[in-house]
Amino acid sequence: LFLSLSLLYSFFLLRNISDDKQSPIPNAEIKIEQVSHAFQFGTSLRTEMFNNDVPTFEQTKYLQIAKELANSGVHEDALKWYSTERNRGQINYADADRILAWSERNYSLPMRGHNLFWEVEKWNQEWLQKLEKDDLRQAVLQRATEVCTRYRGRITEYDVLNETLHGNFFRGRLGDRIIDEMFAQCAKADPQARLYLNEYDILSGKLVDTYVQKIRVLLDRGVPIGGIGIQAHIRENISVAQMQASIDTLAQFGLPIKITEVSVIADNESRKAQVLSDLYRVAFSHPAVKGITLWGLWEGSAWEPKTALYDRQFNPLPAAIAYRNLVLKQWRTNTIGQTNLFGIYSTRAFFGTYRVTVKSGDQYIQKKINFNDQNNSQHQFQICLNSKV
Incomplete structure (x- = not known):
């Protein structure tokens, strides 16, 4: 198929x-063994799995699985603004740095940066919500500069603006052109970084046309969008044909597409495995898609436990078995010949x-x-x- x-x-x-x-x-006699993929098979990395000098049993198992299944990581929460500056002026990148260092030691591809700005109001700190207009703009520009300068050459792509179709925290206060300033400031701080929008309700087709309109308007204004992020938190039946059609629609821009956040809840574990397999097949087979990232490995740390690939005892669930069969077996080239x-x-x-x-x-x-x-x-x-x- x-x-x-x-x-x-x-x-x-x-x-x-x-x-x-x-x-x-x-x-x-010739033996060919694939060491790593050029395609990005990523996973989110949870902060609490890195916060001990001597890892616990759970942390050790989690990191073993993360290393085995993926070739790239993304901060699940450590790089979000509410993590790096919970209180105004008290900036802390220790968690983000720790996760990045682990990723660089263990993965063949660079980390993704997630995310710089989140449009949904409840995910922005109280102090940020209280800032006057000029102070908020200055804080936005400072964050863009600070993060992209700090990780220049190490983090090679960012979800600059997250869920702008589902909120308007920044646009409502600073106007729609703040998006232009966000991207421009990131590009100035790290000209080599690829800058993404990231959005959900896209694979289902619900907001794909709205997303297209948004991207087109921004590109026409000269906003340096370098890639399109599609979240994949699947909680409903989405056909393979619909997934394919949504990606096809966004491929018109000629920009790389990343499936940035994959988590599936289904009626049962077998169905979850099938949906995950369908999504990975669609993504990996599409020429515009350059990577796909899991968002919840282990039941003990997943943001929604039902989405996990491994149960609390680290037993592989059917979705993990399906993933391993595709990514680590079928989609690997290992051959012997003459x-x-x-x-x-x-x-x-x-x-x-x-x-x-x-x-x-x-x-x-x-x-x-x-x-x-x-x-x-x-x-x-x-x-x-x-x-x-």
Whole structure:
């Protein structure tokens, strides 16, 4: 039913450089192992899982699962404004820094930054709600500058504005053009960062047209939107066709799309697993989608326990089994073969980083190769074999 467009041909051309002729090597044994994905399979990371110098059993298990299932992380709550500046002027990035450091040690892809500004009033601190107009604008610009400068080169993309279709905390006080200022200030502080809007009620189609209108207006004004975020907190029946149609609609802008927050509640665990699988297949197979992020790994820490992939005892639920089967098995390229008479071995491979091992007689070499999307269907790598086993 689904075709992953991340599947392309990769050609490995083997030559012997032990002589001047660089002759091809037929019948060489070749082993190709995928080390990591170029596609972002992310997970949110909860602050309380990082707050002990000596991790508890639960923290250790949680982090083991997070490391195994994902190749990228996002602060679930540690980078939100109410976490970094609960009281005015008392700024604390310790939790965000700790999570980022762990992510950099354990993941192949950079973290996402979530989120800089949240339009829903109840998620903004009381002191922020009481600021006069000029002070609020100054606070907004200061936060954009501060965060994007602090994490420049480490966090490579941000959900700059969260849920602007469901609230107007900033726009109601400062006018619609405050969005332009938010994005411009972030871009000034970190010109390389990719800046996202992030919204829900999109996959269902409920607000997809409204989202399109909002994005178009902002782009026409020159707002440096670099990507489109689609939350996926699924609490209703959404067909595969509807998911596909919603993503297709947003793909018209030619911007990368991220499914930023995935959590599913269904009638039973089997149904939850099926919905999760459907969503991941749709996302991974769509050329505009560049990543998808889980929002609740473990029942003991998930913001809504029923969405978790692992129960309180860390047993995998059907959704975890389905996820692992897709992401860690089906969508991995690991193969063994031999070169043909012309020293060529070709295979279909997912984009990512590979460890390639080649043996021919007493010669041996192992190389790491990055195989990424460059908008063509064939990639050729030449491997020179001159090492002895």
